Amino acid sequence: MDDSPITLFLDEIFDEISAYMDDIGEAKELSTTVNKYAQAVRKKDRTRRALILKPFGSDRGLKKACLSHCDKLNKTREKISDSASTLNDFMINKELSCSKCMGTGVIRKPLYLREKGSAGQRTFQVKDCPECDGKGKVKFTINEESEALIMKFIEFANSLDFVLINTIHCIRNLLHSL
Numbered sequence: 713m714d715d716s717p718i719t720l721f722l723d724e725i726f727d728e729i730s731a732y733m734d735d736i737g738e739a740k741e742l743s744t745t746v747n748k749y750a751q752a753v754r755k756k757d758r759t760r761r762a763l764i765l766k767p768f769g770s771d772r773g774l775k776k777a778c779l780s781h782c783d784k785l786n787k788t789r790e791k792i793s794d795s796a797s798t799l800n801d802f803m804i805n806k807e808l809s810c811s812k813c814m815g816t817g818v819i820r821k822p823l824y825l826r827e828k829g830s831a832g833q834r835t836f837q838v839k840d841c842p843e844c845d846g847k848g849k850v851k852f853t854i855n856e857e858s859e860a861l862i863m864k865f866i867e868f869a870n871s872l873d874f875v876l877i878n879t880i881h882c883i884r885n886l887l888h889s890l
């Protein structure tokens with residue numbers, strides 16, 4: 713693998729997916745806590761309840777933490793779906809956003825205008841990006857290996873989404889049982 717735009721693109725996606733996994737890890741920890749709390753409530757174990765609630769202040773604090781975590785997970789789902797659709801688009805069009813113009817299709821060249829008797833004024837000349845001819849996107853050919861890797865990423869993003877839906881569902885169910 714080299715430093716081609718495709719490699720950089722895949723690196724970026726991989727970093728994103730790793731961050732999603734961290735979110736899932738946190739969510740799993742929280743649902744385990746809620747589950748333990750529910751058991752302590754059922755067993756009328758006051759000491760254990762107090763111990764579990766300590767970091768959250770109260771059972772309201774625990775519920776609040778769960779709800780805000782569900783919100784966070786829903787946002788993560790949106791981000792995953794964005795990443796997956798970026799990958800899908802790439803597989804269809806084999807294009808990436810141009811890195812030179814950041815996908816805008818234009819570049820701004822600084823110009824200094826100097827009129828007689830006045831201080832130089834800084835301004836910009838807007839030109840079509842030479843890298844992508846003003847399209848904002850650049851076409852790529854990719855090898856089979858990269859193509860297979862991208863398909864795996866898409867598959868993985870979809871399964872992560874499934875795990876997230878399930879986790880949110882579990883946390884909500886647990887909350888109802890408290």
Ligand SMILES: [Zn+2]
Binds near residue numbers: 815817842
């Ligand atoms: Zn460009």
